[in-house]
Amino acid sequence: MPSDLFSSSVIDAVSIDCLIFGFRGSGLDILLIKHGEGISKGKWALPGGWIQYNEDVDEAAGRLLKSLTGVSNIYLEQLRAFGDVSRYPEKRVITIAYYALVNTDHYALSAGFTASDVQWFNVHEVPKLPYDHNRILDFGLRQLKHKVRHEPIGFNLLPKKFTLHQIQQLYEAILEMQLDKPNFRRKLLNMNLLVPCHEKQKDVSHRAASLYRFDKKIYDQLTEKGLSFEL
Amino acid sequence: MPSDLFSSSVIDAVSIDCLIFGFRGSGLDILLIKHGEGISKGKWALPGGWIQYNEDVDEAAGRLLKSLTGVSNIYLEQLRAFGDVSRYPEKRVITIAYYALVNTDHYALSAGFTASDVQWFNVHEVPKLPYDHNRILDFGLRQLKHKVRHEPIGFNLLPKKFTLHQIQQLYEAILEMQLDKPNFRRKLLNMNLLVPCHEKQKDVSHRAASLYRFDKKIYDQLTEKGLSFEL
DNA sequence: CTACAAATAGTCAATTTGACTATATTTTTT
DNA sequence: AAAAAATATAGTCAAATTGACTATTTGTAG
Numbered sequence: 401m402p403s404d405l406f407s408s409s410v411i412d413a414v415s416i417d418c419l420i421f422g423f424r425g426s427g428l429d430i431l432l433i434k435h436g437e438g439i440s441k442g443k444w445a446l447p448g449g450w451i452q453y454n455e456d457v458d459e460a461a462g463r464l465l466k467s468l469t470g471v472s473n474i475y476l477e478q479l480r481a482f483g484d485v486s487r488y489p490e491k492r493v494i495t496i497a498y499y500a501l502v503n504t505d506h507y508a509l510s511a512g513f514t515a516s517d518v519q520w521f522n523v524h525e526v527p528k529l530p531y532d533h534n535r536i537l538d539f540g541l542r543q544l545k546h547k548v549r550h551e552p553i554g555f556n557l558l559p560k561k562f563t564l565h566q567i568q569q570l571y572e573a574i575l576e577m578q579l580d581k582p583n584f585r586r587k588l589l590n591m592n593l594l595v596p597c598h599e600k601q602k603d604v605s606h607r608a609a610s611l612y613r614f615d616k617k618i619y620d621q622l623t624e625k626g627l628s629f630e631l
Numbered sequence: 632m633p634s635d636l637f638s639s640s641v642i643d644a645v646s647i648d649c650l651i652f653g654f655r656g657s658g659l660d661i662l663l664i665k666h667g668e669g670i671s672k673g674k675w676a677l678p679g680g681w682i683q684y685n686e687d688v689d690e691a692a693g694r695l696l697k698s699l700t701g702v703s704n705i706y707l708e709q710l711r712a713f714g715d716v717s718r719y720p721e722k723r724v725i726t727i728a729y730y731a732l733v734n735t736d737h738y739a740l741s742a743g744f745t746a747s748d749v750q751w752f753n754v755h756e757v758p759k760l761p762y763d764h765n766r767i768l769d770f771g772l773r774q775l776k777h778k779v780r781h782e783p784i785g786f787n788l789l790p791k792k793f794t795l796h797q798i799q800q801l802y803e804a805i806l807e808m809q810l811d812k813p814n815f816r817r818k819l820l821n822m823n824l825l826v827p828c829h830e831k832q833k834d835v836s837h838r839a840a841s842l843y844r845f846d847k848k849i850y851d852q853l854t855e856k857g858l859s860f861e862l
Numbered sequence: 863c864t865a866c867a868a869a870t871a872g873t874c875a876a877t878t879t880g881a882c883t884a885t886a887t888t889t890t891t892t
Numbered sequence: 893a894a895a896a897a898a899t900a901t902a903g904t905c906a907a908a909t910t911g912a913c914t915a916t917t918t919g920t921a922g
Contacts, residue, residue: 409642409644410681410682410683411640411642413640413641414640414714451725452641453641456714457713457725458714478711480709481688481711481727483645483682483687483688484688485684492684494727496712564901565899581899582881582882582883583880583881583882585900586879604889604898604899605888605889605890605898605899606887606897606899607887607900607901608887795869795870796868812868812869816869817910818909831919835867835868835920836867836868836921837868837869837918837921838867838869838917839869839918841869841870
């Protein structure tokens with residue numbers, strides 16, 4: 401740490417930007433908001449905001465997420481900071497990017513936004529975004545692709561109760577590859593991580609599949625016993 | 632992004648802190664510097680500095696690393712930002728932590744530091760550090776433990792030419808576990824990632840082991856063909 | 863020339879993978 | 893009511909990988 405502890409800041413501001421991922425059966429989605437004013441008016445962009453003086457950075461991200469979704473117990477984690485000089489015009493703004501995994505069923509969009517301000521986009525059909533937001537998204541997608549194979553975080557994108565086929569579709573969407581159904585089932589079930597709900601899905605026009613849920617406590621127990629989640 | 636683009640910053644400063652890892656056969660080391668002045672005078676701490684107005688954050692980290700080691704092409708990657716309100720006294724300082732993997736042979740310590748200012752510590756014998764530096768170190772160790780198993784970055788801690796046994800010792804130090812020698816060799820060699828130097832180590836009082844090197848180009852080629860580094 | 867130290871090679875059962883085929887249970891169609 | 897369609901679930905089997913070992917080779921040191 402340098403000696404000049406009382407120099408005034410050379411950074412104009414630190415912002416938060418958030419990748420909010422959702423999944424609705426057909427590919428992975430991301431939530432964008434439309435800028436109402438400012439430099440990039442009319443453009444779609446990642447939801448973001450400024451960090452307040454008296455809140456932790458993690459708190460700021462949580463606050464932002466809640467203001468968008470109305471819900472607060474959502475999976476949320478820091479991605480990394482982006483701080484190229486040229487990432488933001490005029491001012492020197494460093495942003496700290498977060499990513500959230502939400503179950504699109506369980507929350508009401510837009511507290512304070514109209515429908516036209518907030519919209520889901522398939523992650524591969526995202527328009528050109530301002531600043532370095534496309535780069536942040538790319539980075540987040542890579543991170544998600546990796547993380548979902550080594551930690552059981554994908555379940556956050558699904559309803560509480562889900563079928564094996566739903567998880568598979570989710571993984572196929574995130575990893576961008578086809579997976580063998582029997583083998584995927586086998587691997588997942590053999591981890592003994594999923595708890596059967598003893599319930600079947602409803603309103604499907606074919607044989608109904610069993611519903612399962614993910615239990616963090618069971619995962620933590622198994623982890624202590626040496627399980628390492630790998631898919 | 633909120634509308635008030637021209638508010639003055641509520642963050643006093645953004646700093647860089649760097650985890651510099653080294654390996655010298657006996658456990659994993661980290662480089663600490665002794666504070667000469669300021670709030671935490673006399674304490675050992677992570678090397679750090681302020682981000683300049685006209686440099687990317689990654690550049691700032693590189694500059695800091697070079698000022699300490701004299702070398703510039705070192706493996707360096709961002710860990711994450713740490714931004715709790717209480718992490719720093721008096722002022723609101725957010726820090727962006729990086730971690731570097733250096734080969735302790737190949738660089739001269741302390742351009743501008745005396746030996747008593749800079750010192751290697753075994754990562755498990757680190758004193759109480761100021762601010763949230765112990766937390767940053769813990770986070771970095773976890774990250775390293777994970778990353779080293781999924782990406783071939785460990786080689787950065789070794790000399791250009793190394794023996795299989797050296798890699799194994801490195802992995803044992805980072806992962807904090809014993810590994811079976813024949814099985815470790817087999818797995819590593821079967822990836823066809825290591826290039827034999829057709830050379831033996833010297834000055835050992837027993838049978839000399841073959842030297843290998845890691846070739847990033849070969850790794851990239853194999854990756855394209857579907858190899859995924861896993862240890 | 864013998865003891866040692868560590869490198870390197872090889873064995874083998876158990877487990878996991880990948881690529882499949884087969885059967886079961888529903889709903890919709892004829 | 894029977895057949896067709898759709899999807900869930902179960903099972904097979906050879907190949908590859910792993911984990912826990914033993915055996916051999918090649919060098920140094922006394």
